[in-house]
Amino acid sequence: MVVEKPGVKKLSVRFTANKGSTATLAAHVVDNLKLDALKKTAKVAVQLEGTGKPALSKEIALTFPAAGTYLVALEPREANGSVTLNGLLLNGATNPEIWALPNGNAQSVHFGYPVPKGETALWAYAESKSLPGPPTTYNCVLGFGHGYFGYQRKTAGTEAKDRVFIYSLWDNGYVKNDAKKVSAEELRDLVVTTVAKGQDVVASAFDHEGSGGHSHLDYSWKDNTAYSFLLGVKADGDAAIFSAWVKLAETGQWRFLTSFRRPKTAAKLDGLYSFVEDWSGSYGQVERKCLYSNLWIRNAAGKWIALKEAKTSATSELGRKDYAHTVEGNSVALITGGYSSIDGKRGVVLTIPAGKGPVVDLAKLPTK
Numbered sequence: 001m002v003v004e005k006p007g008v009k010k011l012s013v014r015f016t017a018n019k020g021s022t023a024t025l026a027a028h029v030v031d032n033l034k035l036d037a038l039k040k041t042a043k044v045a046v047q048l049e050g051t052g053k054p055a056l057s058k059e060i061a062l063t064f065p066a067a068g069t070y071l072v073a074l075e076p077r078e079a080n081g082s083v084t085l086n087g088l089l090l091n092g093a094t095n096p097e098i099w100a101l102p103n104g105n106a107q108s109v110h111f112g113y114p115v116p117k118g119e120t121a122l123w124a125y126a127e128s129k130s131l132p133g134p135p136t137t138y139n140c141v142l143g144f145g146h147g148y149f150g151y152q153r154k155t156a157g158t159e160a161k162d163r164v165f166i167y168s169l170w171d172n173g174y175v176k177n178d179a180k181k182v183s184a185e186e187l188r189d190l191v192v193t194t195v196a197k198g199q200d201v202v203a204s205a206f207d208h209e210g211s212g213g214h215s216h217l218d219y220s221w222k223d224n225t226a227y228s229f230l231l232g233v234k235a236d237g238d239a240a241i242f243s244a245w246v247k248l249a250e251t252g253q254w255r256f257l258t259s260f261r262r263p264k265t266a267a268k269l270d271g272l273y274s275f276v277e278d279w280s281g282s283y284g285q286v287e288r289k290c291l292y293s294n295l296w297i298r299n300a301a302g303k304w305i306a307l308k309e310a311k312t313s314a315t316s317e318l319g320r321k322d323y324a325h326t327v328e329g330n331s332v333a334l335i336t337g338g339y340s341s342i343d344g345k346r347g348v349v350l351t352i353p354a355g356k357g358p359v360v361d362l363a364k365l366p367t368k
Contacts, residue, residue: 001072001088003064005097013057013074014086017050021081024048029062030071030339046074048083059091064098071339104284106337109323109344110275111310113295113352119305121269123298124231125358128274129291129331132223134283137276138166139290141229142244145271146170146262147212149229149244151221160218167244169260170212177207189263195241196367198256215258217246225249226293230360235267242269245365256366269297272307276334284320287338291331294355304357310350330355 003009013025025046044060064070074085090098115121128141133153140150147169155162173190180191192213197203203215221227228247233240243259276290295307310332312325323336323344330353335344 001098001100002069003067003098006064006066007097008061008063009098010059010061010091011072012059012089012091013046013048014054014089015048015057015083016054016086017048017052017083018081019050019052021050021079021083022048023079023081023083024077026075026077027060027062028073028075029064030073043075045077050081050083054086056089105281105317105320106278106284106288107317107320107323107344108275108277108315109325109334109336110273110313111292111325111332111334111350112313113272113274113307114309114311115270115272115297115307116305119297119299121272121297122233122267122300123362124269124272125228125294125296125298125304125360126274126292127226127228127294127355129226129293130221130223131289131291133288134278134286134337136278136280136283137288138279140273140275140277141292142231143271143273143275144231144269146265147242147260149231149257150274151227151246158220158222160220163219163221165217165219165221165246165255165257166215167257168206168212168214169242169262170210172262172264174211175207176211177205180205191263193261195259195261196256197258198366198368201257203258213258213260215244215260217255217257219248219255222249228294228358230254230358230365231269232362232365233267233269236261238265239263240265240267243367254360254365256368259367272297274334276336278337284337285339287335287340289333289335291328291333293331293353294358295352296355296358298358306352306354306357308352310352312344312348312350313346314344325350327351327353329353 026043135155137153140148142149149167151165169192194203201217206214230245232243241261244257245254247254296304322339326333
């Protein structure tokens with residue numbers, strides 16, 4: 001939360017608990033947005049007594065020593081029964097001087113990978129490993145000028161229904177899904193169409209955050225496990241067909257996701273990038289981390305060329321600065337959330353560690 005004037009502020013905890021349930025919390029104020037500083041801060045006890053209905057604790061007094069952005073953390077100490085915390089209420093005359101940030105989103109963090117000057121990329125390859133983290137995390141591995149390809153943790157589970165590979169391509173201009181169903185002639189030069197899709201892949205149109213073709217494969221991908229991602233493009237008249245594959249670590253086999261056709265588009269992969277996104281804003285207090293390695297493109301002459309630079313960027317979230325771009329072993333890493341890493345810098349160029357060229361028989365890739 002943001003404090004405009006230092007001093008003692010009074011707050012209450014919103015909670016819901018079964019009748020008879022009790023809990024004791026310790027409230028901390030941390031002024032540098034780092035959870036590891038909690039052990040150094042003063043604690044204020046909060047007593048909760050359940051009524052079976054939403055309730056408020058008695059007021060607690062927290063000291064904010066200076067104007068600025070703070071993390072207010074509630075640490076469970078004792079509990080008897082189930083208690084759900086729903087937030088904090090800012091009481092009385094303190095309201096004009098202290099206000100909560102609008103959401104809990106961790107910042108989206110990105111790498112941009114410049115294609116060497118004079119080269120046209122027809123293929124792009126990368127390997128990626130996601131560390132354990134919260135639900136609603138999307139790790140984009142191979143984004144490009146017209147779409148994005150990566151993997152997502154939807155919920156906290158580890159089954160196929162909880163995790164998914166996603167590949168999407170934007171239309172050549174925004175078109176609502178209802179308009180696409182009409183199949184109007186004037187949309188032929190705008191709308192992405194599905195050419196082919198792999199087994200168990202779901203493909204459909206979308207019209208939020210832009211519009212285009214979306215595809216996904218439910219799969220129980222594992223944390224701390226490297227998966228290989230491959231994009232390819234070829235010309236189809238004055239259109240381009242963009243295709244995506246993922247190599248499963250568990251089987252060593254390539255799985256085909258989708259081929260999408262985009263009208264009035266040059267056949268090349270440019271504007272390559274990766275990112276890590278907190279797409280719900282519900283788990284910004286938990287760190288997200290993803291590693292990227294062995295980044296390559298293949299040109300029109302059939303030569304694989306290593307990508308050597310990763311340019312850093314990040315979105316701005318009010319009151320958040322807990323993100324980082326790092327080099328770790330043979331990888332570059334994106335880290336966001338958790339109020340732990342505050343080393344992020346926009347506009348820095350990192351050197352991608354050298355890797356081994358892809359061993360892919362492009363002629364034998366599955367197409368269904």
